[in-house]
Amino acid sequence: MTKESIRRLNAADQDFDSQLDALLAWESVADTVVEDTVAEILQQVRERGDEAVVEYTNRFDRRQLQSAEDFTLSATALTSALERIPEAERKALEVAAARVRDYHQHQLQESWQYRESDGTVLGQQITPMERVGIYVPGGKASYPSSVLMNAIPAKVAGVDCVTMVVPAPDGQLNDLVLAAAAIAGVDQVYTIGGAQAVAALAWGTKSIARVDKIVGPGNVFVAAAKRAVFGRVAIDMIAGPSEILVICDGKTDPDWIAMDLLSQAEHDQQAQSILLSSDAAFLDAVSASLGKLLDDLPRRDIAAQSLADRGALIQVKSIEEAITVSNRIAPEHLEVSVDQPENYLPKIRHAGAIFLGRHTAEALGDYCAGPNHVLPTSGTARFSSPLGVYDFQKRSSIIYCSPEGADRLGRVATTLARGEGLDAHARSAEYRVTGD
Structure with a gap:
């Protein structure tokens, strides 16, 4: 050089x-051929479920799957992989996982409330998502570190079920990836990838439950699929x-x-x-x-x-x-x-x-x-942040009015609602106004 x-x-x-x-x-994913291909895959999986997932997986990953059972891994498969890998690699994964878990514990947000002088209570309730899907590259590009970085924050947040999809081209699976899934506490693993895996997570099939959010890196087809399903489910980012x-x-x-x-x-x-x-x-x-x-x-x-x-x-x-x-x-x-x-x-x-x-x-x-390696790219650090526990928690506002609070706030709301021409809003608030 x-x-x-x-x-x-x-x-x-x-x-x-x-x-x-x-x-x-x-330029991020902008190829119309990719987008058209992805759109067709998403539609087929949405309409035909497991059958389409099997069909596309056989075509793109050179598999011979017969049914969804063939792409579903048991918990035993994960623990067996953990036992098979060399001790040095197992210890390295365990140390890394412990450090990632400890760091992300510091990110946990808690619910809060405060009471106003008239007894009205305001606050915020923090709850975890129920189901999250993590996409992990497979085959030659196998990254056990990605499993830890995506799954552990979700588990720390309290997500009920973490589902991992990982392609197995030619039937090849990486033991380090499966071992990392065992250490991170992944609940379900499906050996599928590409846009068909994203579609299955976004819409659900007979065998794969729909998730609330999809995270993790992938190729241009995965990125295009994540972009296409955004809104039906949440995603982490479109990584460059x-x-x-x-x-x-x-x-x-x-x-x-x-x-x-x-x-x-x-x-x-x-x-x-x-x-x-x-x-x-x-x-x-x-x-x-x-x-x-x-x-x-x-x-x-x-x-x-x-x-x-x-x-x-x-x-x-x-x-x-x-x-x-x-x-x-x-x-x-x-x-x-x-x-x-x-x-x-x-x-x-x-x-x-x-x-x-x-x-x-x-x-x-x-x-x-310890900090997450899933990070904003292509200048998006101007407005976005690393993946973290907060990405798997939701915030709900809490409003609990006392009679006095309903009277005080109702007068304000009534005035503003009538100013906007929304009479039912005004009358709804006015019904609770008890004073003169």
Whole structure:
């Protein structure tokens, strides 16, 4: 890899804004062929249920299913996988799960109420969703960490039933994924994927109960299906390619920073890795490290394409300017590899997850630090947040009027309702008015 294999930008250049816009440009699922295919699958599953799920699963995943029983896994299958995996992997999953569970326990919201002077009670009741579906990639792209990150917050929230769908192309299932499901407390597992799995979760079939929310990553067909069923069920987000943005003062080992950039680039060719620094010589050093370290990666071709197409080393005049640029980008992952990084935290407005200090590799957040690795991408950190317990809890308002409160509020409501021309509203409130 040469220096030219990853672009160099300078925030001082007159056309920097347009260059940055071009770098960040990415269109989510917009292929009409994909959308038309997904629409047909959703309709068929909605109309024919399990029969359509079996048909599409056999076609796309090269299976020979005969009925829904063939894609339903028992609890024994999960515990058996947990027993089969090497002890080191089992312990690693257990440690990661414990840390994820502990972190998300801190997110639990509680119901609250307060009483006004006339006896009226107002408040909010927090309740968990009843059923949640989690989509987990299968086959070669098997991620047990995704099972933990999606299922554990739901269980901490108190969701009654967590249903996992995971494709098994050619009948292949990953023991680590099944073991993670056992550790996370997943209640039901179906070995199906694609748009047909999303449809089954959204509408329900004879064998698969309809869920209230669908979370988890998938390919373009899964993303398109999630977008299409949104409104019938809730979804977590439409995720774009993985991203990392590193702000460095030039004092961190360039090999460390280069490998942090590569950790995202190896995801896929559309992943994005960006480094911001005021030290031009450090940018040169990181570029050299990228060339040196890339050759040793099993996924070097994917990472090299990602860096060439969407990566950048950007020179800025200061850490403050780097934060300004970062806030504009609103990255999924933000590393602040500088002295006393906590001093800059109040200035960071938009980021999915913030990794402070030279020793805090983003990869720790992917697996075992504790916070969720399901994060907003493509600039959506400007208005959205990481997946958490709050995504699986609902809030209901509580209003309990005393006679005095009904009299006081009824007068206000009556006036406003008549102002809106809604007489029944006004009279409904007026019936409770008891005073003069």
